[in-house]
Amino acid sequence: MSDEGTNQQQQAVEEMELEEVGEAELGDSSDEVVIAVAPAFGDQGKKQTMLGIPHAAILREIFAGIEEEELKPRLIRVWRSADLAFIGLDAAKLSGSGIAISIQSRGTTLIHQRDLLPLTPLELFPQAPNLDLSAYRHIGKNAAQYAKGDSPSPVPQTNDPMSRPMWQAIAAVFHIREAEFVKQEKPVELKVNFEK
Amino acid sequence: MSIIAGVDIGNSTTEVAIARIEDGGSPEFLSSGSTMTTGIKGTAENISGIVQVLKESMEAASINMEDLELVLLNEATPVIGDVAMETVTETVVTESSMVGHNPGSPGGEGIGVGQTTHIRDLEDSDSDDSLPDEPIIVIVPQDYDFEVAADIITRALEAGVEVKAGIVQGDDGVLIANRLPEALPFVDEVAHIEKVPLDMLAAVEVAPQGRAVQQLSNPYGIATLFSLSSEETGHVIPIAKALIGLRSAVVIRTPESDVESKQIPAGSITFMGENQNLDIELEAGADAIMDTLAKVEPLSDVQGESGTNVGGMIERVRQTMADVTEKSLEDVKIRDVLAVDCQVPQQVEGGIADEFSTETATGLAVMVDTDRLLMERVAESLSEKIDTPVELGGAEANTAILGALTTPGIDVPVAIIDGGAGSVDAAQFQKGKPVEHVHLAGAGNMVTLLIQNELGLERFEVAEQIKINPLAKVESLFHIRHEDNSVQFFDDPLDSGLFGRVVLVKDDEFIPIESDHTLDRIRTVRQEAKRRVLLRNSIRALERISPSNNIRFLNFVAIVGRFGLDFELPQMLTNELISFDIVAGVANVREGLGPTNAVATGLIINYCQQQDEAA
Numbered sequence: 001m002s003d004e005g006t007n008q009q010q011q012a013v014e015e016m017e018l019e020e021v022g023e024a025e026l027g028d029s030s031d032e033v034v035i036a037v038a039p040a041f042g043d044q045g046k047k048q049t050m051l052g053i054p055h056a057a058i059l060r061e062i063f064a065g066i067e068e069e070e071l072k073p074r075l076i077r078v079w080r081s082a083d084l085a086f087i088g089l090d091a092a093k094l095s096g097s098g099i100a101i102s103i104q105s106r107g108t109t110l111i112h113q114r115d116l117l118p119l120t121p122l123e124l125f126p127q128a129p130n131l132d133l134s135a136y137r138h139i140g141k142n143a144a145q146y147a148k149g150d151s152p153s154p155v156p157q158t159n160d161p162m163s164r165p166m167w168q169a170i171a172a173v174f175h176i177r178e179a180e181f182v183k184q185e186k187p188v189e190l191k192v193n194f195e196k
Numbered sequence: 197m198s199i200i201a202g203v204d205i206g207n208s209t210t211e212v213a214i215a216r217i218e219d220g221g222s223p224e225f226l227s228s229g230s231t232m233t234t235g236i237k238g239t240a241e242n243i244s245g246i247v248q249v250l251k252e253s254m255e256a257a258s259i260n261m262e263d264l265e266l267v268l269l270n271e272a273t274p275v276i277g278d279v280a281m282e283t284v285t286e287t288v289v290t291e292s293s294m295v296g297h298n299p300g301s302p303g304g305e306g307i308g309v310g311q312t313t314h315i316r317d318l319e320d321s322d323s324d325d326s327l328p329d330e331p332i333i334v335i336v337p338q339d340y341d342f343e344v345a346a347d348i349i350t351r352a353l354e355a356g357v358e359v360k361a362g363i364v365q366g367d368d369g370v371l372i373a374n375r376l377p378e379a380l381p382f383v384d385e386v387a388h389i390e391k392v393p394l395d396m397l398a399a400v401e402v403a404p405q406g407r408a409v410q411q412l413s414n415p416y417g418i419a420t421l422f423s424l425s426s427e428e429t430g431h432v433i434p435i436a437k438a439l440i441g442l443r444s445a446v447v448i449r450t451p452e453s454d455v456e457s458k459q460i461p462a463g464s465i466t467f468m469g470e471n472q473n474l475d476i477e478l479e480a481g482a483d484a485i486m487d488t489l490a491k492v493e494p495l496s497d498v499q500g501e502s503g504t505n506v507g508g509m510i511e512r513v514r515q516t517m518a519d520v521t522e523k524s525l526e527d528v529k530i531r532d533v534l535a536v537d538c539q540v541p542q543q544v545e546g547g548i549a550d551e552f553s554t555e556t557a558t559g560l561a562v563m564v565d566t567d568r569l570l571m572e573r574v575a576e577s578l579s580e581k582i583d584t585p586v587e588l589g590g591a592e593a594n595t596a597i598l599g600a601l602t603t604p605g606i607d608v609p610v611a612i613i614d615g616g617a618g619s620v621d622a623a624q625f626q627k628g629k630p631v632e633h634v635h636l637a638g639a640g641n642m643v644t645l646l647i648q649n650e651l652g653l654e655r656f657e658v659a660e661q662i663k664i665n666p667l668a669k670v671e672s673l674f675h676i677r678h679e680d681n682s683v684q685f686f687d688d689p690l691d692s693g694l695f696g697r698v699v700l701v702k703d704d705e706f707i708p709i710e711s712d713h714t715l716d717r718i719r720t721v722r723q724e725a726k727r728r729v730l731l732r733n734s735i736r737a738l739e740r741i742s743p744s745n746n747i748r749f750l751n752f753v754a755i756v757g758r759f760g761l762d763f764e765l766p767q768m769l770t771n772e773l774i775s776f777d778i779v780a781g782v783a784n785v786r787e788g789l790g791p792t793n794a795v796a797t798g799l800i801i802n803y804c805q806q807q808d809e810a811a
Binding site for chain 2: 064137141150151
């Protein structure tokens with residue numbers, strides 16, 4: 001299997017518009033993968049991850065990964081928590097296929113399934129600084145394959161022992177900021193428009 | 197009255213039986229035990245395992261170690277086997293004329309034929325004169341984003357360019373195809389796209405989901421697309437062969453290109469029999485090799501042509517055996533060979549999308565004689581260690597028969613099949629005649645090797661696990677579907693790492709298999725490997741020991757040892773032997789131990805019989 005190791009960032013979109021279109025409902029089609037973003041993701045503040053990757057570009061790659069597997073992405077925002085695991089599980093419970101991807105604004109991501117415990121997702125990408133756009137594409141692709149009942153090999157991850165000392169403080173700031181946007185409301189469905 | 201122990205050291209397990217012998221002579225069995233064999237069978241490292249299992253069994257029988265009067269050790273099966281495998285065909289692509297592979301998700305479907313054209317030539321579609329006016333196949337390298345590429349192709353289509361299909365480097369086939377005004381086939385994940393020659397006639401085919409390419413895997417189909425002469429059609433057979441079963445493919449017609457499916461000169465094997473010597477080329481295939489072997493028998497040694505693959509293969513085995521048995525190389529004689537053909541995935545030489553094609557390989561299992569000295573040394577050191585006399589208690593074949601005869605419902609004449617990792621052993625016993633026995637090369641390890649190679653697994657251990665455990669598919673975290681299609685539900689969710697995976701069912705544990713093979717494929721490979729090695733060797737062994745080489749003369753066949761513990765082999769064997777009117781089944785030693793402990797039990801019975809005769 002050839003991995004998209006090199007850049008596919010030719011046309012990295014920088015901006016997007018997120019429009020709330022009502023409360024997120026329980027999906028009834030088994031060919032969808034729900035992508036849940038954390039409260040501050042996308043249209044709040046910096047609109048990019050701690051590594052400087054635009055949130056818009058990440059969503060586009062995840063969408064592309066899912067589409068390449070011929071499934072449909074559905075975007076929601078979970079308000080009630082800044083915790084990646086709970087966002088992911090909430091989303092998975094709304095997903096018609098039972099599979100969801102959740103992303104925090106700092107870039108940390110996971111793939112969840114509705115029957116799992118919050119802290120045991122299918123795949124977890126805890127080190128946001130080691131994720132590039134091709135990794136996000138692959139995450140979308142894997143999530144779609146889980147939804148199809150395939151058994152994809154987990155997305156390869158690099159583990160950089162230096163990323164903790166280098167990024168921990170910044171990650172904490174991102175998380176604090178994320179938590180400030182949390183409100184006790186139900187998840188909302190989002191419509192996305194990528195701007196070029 | 198005395199307490200004695202029978203100890204059977206096998207390649208993988210060490211088994212013990214403890215018995216009390218009354219003065220009258222008949223043994224009363226008190227306990228039995230087994231443990232993993234420590235070290236290689238027949239070496240001093242075995243001692244620690246033996247001592248441990250002896251202690252456990254004595255404790256189970258509530259007897260002190262000091263009361264043990266005699267330990268009987270098996271005279272090990274005097275053979276050791278080893279396996280090796282070489283591919284004998286390869287596919288070589290010269291001048292990048294073919295891309296045939298199975299990307300996870302090619303885009304669109306259908307067939308397109310045209311000139312290969314780089315996408316940059318379509319970019320300035322405003323100046324009409326520069327645009328190609330013939331049908332084209334567009335080549336999209338990875339540095340074109342899917343939306344950019346789709347945009348360029350759409351504009352070219354609108355400007356009247358006949359884009360028929362595309363070849364894409366990234367995993368973007370569906371993404372691009374989805375964004376075009378008409379459905380066109382796109383082959384993606386072509387890693388070395390820079391090697392695709394430009395301005396050549398090419399055909400791209402993407403089959404509908406669940407199908408394989410039809411046109412490009414048919415030599416006449418290729419001939420039709422490229423208007424080939426009958427002579428040229430002859431040359432495209434290797435291309436068509438390499439594309440069979442794939443979902444997407446590209447064939448490019450270049451002036452000098454060629455795809456060859458060629459035989460690797462793997463060398464020849466010389467069988468040296470007691471009466472004649474015969475040579476056979478390895479690429480002749482397993483059947484021809486086995487036929488030649490049958491003509492030469494009885495076999496005294498085997499040699500591979502030096503400087504060739506097979507020569508290296510046989511010498512490697514000889515060297516391993518020389519190391520284990522501490523004999524000199526010349527003294528290691530190969531006594532049996534089993535050849536098996538298999539199909540292994542191999543990377544295509546010169547391919548541009550890291551394609552794999554299925555090539556033929558031949559696996560060889562060979563077996564060499566060892567000698568009695570090894571076990572004598574073990575007996576001596578064991579005796580010192582536990583301060584009890586240790587004797588070698590008779591040939592393994594005889595004692596295994598005696599042990600198997602404790603199975604309810606069995607009678608003489610009887611034959612047993614005892615299989616392990618290295619060899620299949622069979623023995624036959626009729627009243628008033630000596631026990632006849634035979635050892636054949638190729639058993640458990642050969643099956644594992646076939647599974648490993650046919651599934652393209654990196655690790656031997658994974659293949660070993662696949663061999664001995666049934667499969668299941670985790671369909672949700674609350675239910676799995678077993679390989680017989682039955683569904684099992686769980687109250688507590690399974691581990692998240694198992695989601696969607698094909699797993700091995702090992703007792704109550706599930707072990708995920710890291711590969712993209714389907715459950716059915718793995719099961720077929722596993723069963724075929726057992727059929728081709730174990731079943732075939734069992735029949736071959738029974739033929740050799742039965743009177744006048746006819747299996748029908750046997751009445752009872754009992755399976756002992758590890759073969760009997762396999763979850764499907766005994767049924768396969770019973771099924772196969774039913775057609776010969778034979779009662780065949782797994783032994784149940786001492787009415788309850790199943791196929792295990794036959795030799796350890798037999799050692800004690802043998803000892804008692806000898807005492808009787810002496811008295």
